Amino acid sequence: MNPFWLASAPPTNCGEQIMRAFDAGWGGAVWKTIGEPITNVSSRYSSIDWNGQRMMGLNNIELISDRPIEVNLREIAEVKKRYPKHVVIASLMVESSREAWHEMVQRTEDAGADGLELNFGCPHGMSERGMGSAVGQVPEYCEQITAWVKEKARTPVIVKLTPNISDIRIPARAAKAGGADALSAINTINSITGIDLDTLEPRPNVDGKSSHGGYCGPAVKPIALNMVQQVMSDPTAALPMSGIGGVATWQDAAEFILLGAGTVQVCTAAMHYGYRIVEDMADGLLAWMGRKGYQSLDDFRGRSLPNVLEWKQLNLNYKIVAHIEETKCIGCDLCYTACWDGAHQCIHLDRGLPSPDITRTPAQIAAISSRTISMTPLPKLDAHSAGGHGPYATPLARIPRVDEEHCVGCNLCSLVCPVPECITMQQRDTGLPPETWEERVAKGAAAEANAITGNPNL
Amino acid sequence: MSTSVGFFERSPGSPEIAARFGDLHPPLAPASAVIEAHRCLYCFDAPCTAACPTHIDVPRFIKKIASGNLEGSARTILDANILGASCARACPVQVLCEGSCVMHRNNERPIEIGRLQRFAMDALHASGAPLPFSPGADTGKKVALIGGGPASLACAAELRRQGIQAEIFDARELPGGLNTYGIAEYKLPLAESLREIDMLAQLGVEFHFNATVDAEKLAALEAQFDAVFLGVGLGAIHKLGLANEEREGVTNALDFIAGYKSGTITSVPEKVAVIGGGNTAIDAANAAVRLGAAEVHMIYRRGPQQMSAFAFEYEHAKQEGVRFHFHVTPVGIVGADRIEALQLARLEELTDGMLVPKAEDGRVLEVDLVVLAIGQGTHTDFLRDGKVQLEKGRIVVNRVNGKTSNPKYFAGGDCTNGGREVVDAVADGKRAGIGIAAWLEVAHANA
Numbered sequence: 001m002n003p004f005w006l007a008s009a010p011p012t013n014c015g016e017q018i019m020r021a022f023d024a025g026w027g028g029a030v031w032k033t034i035g036e037p038i039t040n041v042s043s044r045y046s047s048i049d050w051n052g053q054r055m056m057g058l059n060n061i062e063l064i065s066d067r068p069i070e071v072n073l074r075e076i077a078e079v080k081k082r083y084p085k086h087v088v089i090a091s092l093m094v095e096s097s098r099e100a101w102h103e104m105v106q107r108t109e110d111a112g113a114d115g116l117e118l119n120f121g122c123p124h125g126m127s128e129r130g131m132g133s134a135v136g137q138v139p140e141y142c143e144q145i146t147a148w149v150k151e152k153a154r155t156p157v158i159v160k161l162t163p164n165i166s167d168i169r170i171p172a173r174a175a176k177a178g179g180a181d182a183l184s185a186i187n188t189i190n191s192i193t194g195i196d197l198d199t200l201e202p203r204p205n206v207d208g209k210s211s212h213g214g215y216c217g218p219a220v221k222p223i224a225l226n227m228v229q230q231v232m233s234d235p236t237a238a239l240p241m242s243g244i245g246g247v248a249t250w251q252d253a254a255e256f257i258l259l260g261a262g263t264v265q266v267c268t269a270a271m272h273y274g275y276r277i278v279e280d281m282a283d284g285l286l287a288w289m290g291r292k293g294y295q296s297l298d299d300f301r302g303r304s305l306p307n308v309l310e311w312k313q314l315n316l317n318y319k320i321v322a323h324i325e326e327t328k329c330i331g332c333d334l335c336y337t338a339c340w341d342g343a344h345q346c347i348h349l350d351r352g353l354p355s356p357d358i359t360r361t362p363a364q365i366a367a368i369s370s371r372t373i374s375m376t377p378l379p380k381l382d383a384h385s386a387g388g389h390g391p392y393a394t395p396l397a398r399i400p401r402v403d404e405e406h407c408v409g410c411n412l413c414s415l416v417c418p419v420p421e422c423i424t425m426q427q428r429d430t431g432l433p434p435e436t437w438e439e440r441v442a443k444g445a446a447a448e449a450n451a452i453t454g455n456p457n458l
Numbered sequence: 459m460s461t462s463v464g465f466f467e468r469s470p471g472s473p474e475i476a477a478r479f480g481d482l483h484p485p486l487a488p489a490s491a492v493i494e495a496h497r498c499l500y501c502f503d504a505p506c507t508a509a510c511p512t513h514i515d516v517p518r519f520i521k522k523i524a525s526g527n528l529e530g531s532a533r534t535i536l537d538a539n540i541l542g543a544s545c546a547r548a549c550p551v552q553v554l555c556e557g558s559c560v561m562h563r564n565n566e567r568p569i570e571i572g573r574l575q576r577f578a579m580d581a582l583h584a585s586g587a588p589l590p591f592s593p594g595a596d597t598g599k600k601v602a603l604i605g606g607g608p609a610s611l612a613c614a615a616e617l618r619r620q621g622i623q624a625e626i627f628d629a630r631e632l633p634g635g636l637n638t639y640g641i642a643e644y645k646l647p648l649a650e651s652l653r654e655i656d657m658l659a660q661l662g663v664e665f666h667f668n669a670t671v672d673a674e675k676l677a678a679l680e681a682q683f684d685a686v687f688l689g690v691g692l693g694a695i696h697k698l699g700l701a702n703e704e705r706e707g708v709t710n711a712l713d714f715i716a717g718y719k720s721g722t723i724t725s726v727p728e729k730v731a732v733i734g735g736g737n738t739a740i741d742a743a744n745a746a747v748r749l750g751a752a753e754v755h756m757i758y759r760r761g762p763q764q765m766s767a768f769a770f771e772y773e774h775a776k777q778e779g780v781r782f783h784f785h786v787t788p789v790g791i792v793g794a795d796r797i798e799a800l801q802l803a804r805l806e807e808l809t810d811g812m813l814v815p816k817a818e819d820g821r822v823l824e825v826d827l828v829v830l831a832i833g834q835g836t837h838t839d840f841l842r843d844g845k846v847q848l849e850k851g852r853i854v855v856n857r858v859n860g861k862t863s864n865p866k867y868f869a870g871g872d873c874t875n876g877g878r879e880v881v882d883a884v885a886d887g888k889r890a891g892i893g894i895a896a897w898l899e900v901a902h903a904n905a
Contacts (some may be wrong), residue, residue, distance in 0.1 A: 051524075052493035330563035333502035362502060369503045369511065394563055398505070418499055419564055 001025025003253065003297055004278050007244050007265035008091035008160075010118060011275070015075030019082060024275035025282055026085030030184075030265060033064035034108065035093040035131075036070045046193040046203035046370045048219065057219035058192045058268045061204060061211050062092050063125045065175075073111040073218075074219065080112035088112070089158065093119040093131050096141065098148045105152040115155045118146065118180075120171070121187025123161035123214050133187070136162035139174035146178025156181040158242060161227070165191050168227045172237035183233060184242035184265060186224045188214025217268040221246030225259060229308050232260030248277070250284030257297055258304035314438065317432040320409040320425040322402045324349070328422035331398030335413035335423060337362060346406040347413060352397030404428070465632060465652035465659070471563065472721035478748045479643035482774075483547075483573055492579045495524035498569045501560055506571055509558035511885035512539035512838045516555055520574055533581035533590045534577055540615040540888070541608055543654045544637050546575035546883045549647045549736075552770050554881070589657040594621030599898045602627060602683040604671050607635020608880045609871025609887035610689035611658055613860075616891025618661040622898065627669040627679070635691055636872075637880060639716035644739040644748075648719045671842045680866065684901075685894050688846070688853055688862070688869035689887060692877055693837030695830050698733065700791050707797035711742040711831035718745055727826030731755045732780075732799055733788060734831030735765035740772065742829045743780040755823060759787045759805050759813055783823075789815055792822065797822045838873060852876055860890025863896075868894050 005028035006012045006021055015371055018029045040062055048057040061310045065072060079088055090113035094100040105116060120142055122132030138244050142159070149157050159175035161168055163186040190212050195202045202210035224245020231237045243256030248269035269277050294300050324335070324347075339347035340362050349365055350357040360368075402413075414423040486494060496782040506516040514535055535542035537668060551557070551572035559568030582590075585814035599622045601612040608627030614624035632638055648732035658664070671679070671690075680686055697703055697708035711732070716744040717723035730746040732739050735758035746754045758765060761784050776782070783802070800823045803815035836851030847854045847863035853874045855861060860868040870886025872878065 051490075051496040187779070330560040331501070331505065332499045332560045334499060337502045366503045394560075 003263040005265045007267040009267040010271045015079045015231050021275045022086045025278040030089040033091040033093045038063040041206045043204040058217040059191050059213040059215045061213040076111040089115045091117045101148045102152045110235040117158040121160045142171045143178035145172040150179035158182040161185040162187045169234045169237045172231045182240040186245045188216045191215035218246045229259045250281045260302040312437040315434040319428045319430045321407040322405045322425045329399045331394035334416045336400045338416045343412045347400045348401040469652045470720040470842035471647040482644040495520045504557035505558040509554050511882045514538040528581040544791045548880045568668040593618045597621040599684045601685045602679040603687040605689040606633035609883040612884040612887030613891040614663040617830045620895040625664040625665045629670040691872040692834035696832050702791040708828045711738045711859045726751045729753045729825045730827045731825040732759045732829045737767045739831035740767045740775045742780045747778045756782045859893025
């Protein structure tokens with residue numbers, strides 16, 4: 001089964017787009033939310049660039065479909081006629097009345113939609129009209145409307161969850177209680193992407209003003225993964241899941257599936273690069289599955305869920321320390337700076353010294369260094385110099401040393417190191433059996449209890 | 459003549475030269491500069507900073523480009539190197555900052571530090587903002603600087619920032635020395651050198667042009683000023699010592715380069731030979747190609763490995779179309795009124811490294827123009843009365859502060875080191891400026 005769906009958004013605005021997307025290799029599409037047509041503003045998108053990369057995060061204040069319901073329904077019918085094997089889900093948002101929902105469910109199913117996605121997540125504009133996240137944020141509404149839809153629906157009903165809530169499991173449980181067949185998560189996150197420092201106007205700029213918008217793109221994936229995991233690990237909330245949030249590569253898709261998603265929905269990446277990105281997403285996922293020996297998505301779906309625990313269930317006696325591979329070190333000393341300023345001061349630049357020196361701070365070393373350099377040898381002009389130019393071997397004094405005894409194994413150095421596999425975290429045997437905080441507290445409580453009863457064996 | 463502004467407006471040159479000597483390393487586009495800046499790792503105690511003779515805090519100025527703080531970036535550069543714009547273009551970055559970039563060790567392209575530096579400096583110039591420094595509170599002290607090249611300019615800037623009056627005396631019509639007259643136009647255009655010096659003038663540096671300083675004049679200046687900085691550079695280019703060397707059609711690389719840069723030379727004859735193997739020889743040879751010579755020959759007495767020119771300069775000259783002749787030397791100049799050919803002899807290297815011409819193995823190379831680039835003599839004859847200690851014609855200094863054997867005299871640049879890079883002269887000048895200010899303070903305190 002092709003798990004790659006386009007999320008309900010501008011890339012699924014009309015039948016022509018969706019048919020082109022199917023031609024490009026998408027397995028399904030969630031039609032841009034259908035409801036009473038709205039009027040949009042301009043501009044409506046804004047993005048965050050990072051280190052020269054465009055659109056690490058995208059935000060929008062676009063509303064649901066601005067096209068008449070009849071047009072959308074007619075095109076759904078057309079798409080299904082031409083692409084009967086592809087999944088077409090109708091995303092719906094109507095006013096909170098039973099009749100309105102019943103009517104809309106009837107009409108979209110009659111048009112041929114394979115399923116319904118209830119948009120309880122849109123955080124801007126629609127929520128002010130009592131729809132979208134205004135529903136998703138109130139478990140009672142969520143359950144009630146899901147139940148209304150289920151009274152009428154003949155196709156599967158997916159409830160799309162908003163992340164703009166303190167515990168996503170609560171609306172998920174409500175949706176399940178209301179009879180939902182599946183969930184999708186997450187919708188966009190409330191955000192202000194930035195402010196123009198020349199004009200002091202926030203973005204996206206609508207005649208000098210802006211509004212909070214929905215954040216998406218690569219930046220939101222960690223938040224989405226966490227929310228999917230939360231829902232899927234909760235038996236009272238878990239349902240078949242369509243994972244959404246920053247999915248742009250096959251790795252992203254695999255991660256969502258490993259946390260229990262059955263399909264993934266993509267929007268920002270398609271807005272950024274077009275429908276063609278699905279080719280590598282599918283190709284890469286299949287190649288990875290081949291390497292891992294997985295025949296189907298079910299072979300690895302949810303396989304990482306047991307590995308996500310509560311902090312109190314982690315092994316306190318597992319110890320790792322940083323190890324710097326000298327032959328790979330290029331001497332940028334970012335790990336040194338990071339450890340001193342950002343972590344626990346256990347990396348030192350004293351390999352060139354006769355004995356370890358753990359007292360000098362980076363500022364002191366920089367000051368000494370700037371005092372010792374006054375003239376630079378020029379190859380060719382200075383016969384006595386080393387001659388030639390780069391790459392030089394990294395001087396011993398620039399290769400940092402880890403003070404293993406004090407290294408807390410936080411991992412920061414290996415995260416900042418620009419050279420792959422230069423800094424690795426190595427396990428050190430503490431000689432202690434695994435023990436979690438939960439166990440330690442329980443033991444402590446037992447010891448306390450025994451102390452009171454006077455048990456001499458503890 | 460004494461003036462202090464508007465060198466850039468008065469810069470000579472010709473449109474044809476500008477067209478023929480387009481940028482060797484074109485400026486970075488803003489988006490590329492930001493991406494390149496983001497590649498910088500921001501090393502601790504960075505090797506590039508150590509490799510720069512003026513110790514520009516390279517990661518710091520690059521990060522400011524990445525963040526869009528171009529103003530701060532330019533200030534960071536200028537704080538360490540007041541001639542940051544010309545050094546960005548003229549520096550052999552391949553063997554200095556970029557040569558020491560840790561990226562090499564990661565099998566990656568080094569960060570394009572030179573082009574990023576130029577980007578920040580160009581942005582400052584384009585913004586029309588003044589030099590981001592102001593003169594220090596006036597100390598009432600004044601220093602005469604002999605020579606208007608990079609060493610004196612850097613020294614003068616340092617003095618002004620410390621509230622000391624700085625007057626530069628230069629034999630030429632425009633300031634800048636080698637920066638203005640001697641660096642290949644495709645690296646550092648004459649106009650750019652002057653634009654940068656205009657900014658220095660805003661600090662209150664005074665200039666005296668066509669002011670050749672001899673022993674007598676020096677004595678007068680010494681009496682008039684609190685200290686003297688010698689930044690006289692090197693002297694004339696050596697001669698071959700052959701008969702007919704004064705004949706028309708024989709010139710030297712410095713006059714040749716200064717000539718085309720200032721627009722007095724706009725073309726060359728068909729066949730040009732450049733004698734020498736240094737970076738100046740390469741600059742002259744490339745210039746001859748761009749000025750339209752059909753054949754440009756480089757004559758060098760040893761092999762390519764022994765040339766003092768950097769390897770990348772050699773590669774560049776080959777790409778420009780310069781033909782290299784190694785292990786040969788001119789032994790005669792042929793021609794009645796003007797030069798027609800060079801008689802060349804093969805050289806044999808003896809076991810002790812001596813080179814001996816093999817007369818029987820000679821050839822004749824037809825040439826219309828010979829450009830000599832076989833090293834420069836010193837230019838310190840006017841100091842021979844024992845004013846300062848000399849060694850092989852070079853002024854002996856304490857490199858830390860530019861002090862000479864005479865307490866009132868400081869020196870830096872090519873006249874002390876025998877001829878190095880512009881950035882070395884800037885570093886010398888800066889150190890001497892700091893040295894002079896410190897000395898004047900002590901002298902003043904004791905007075």
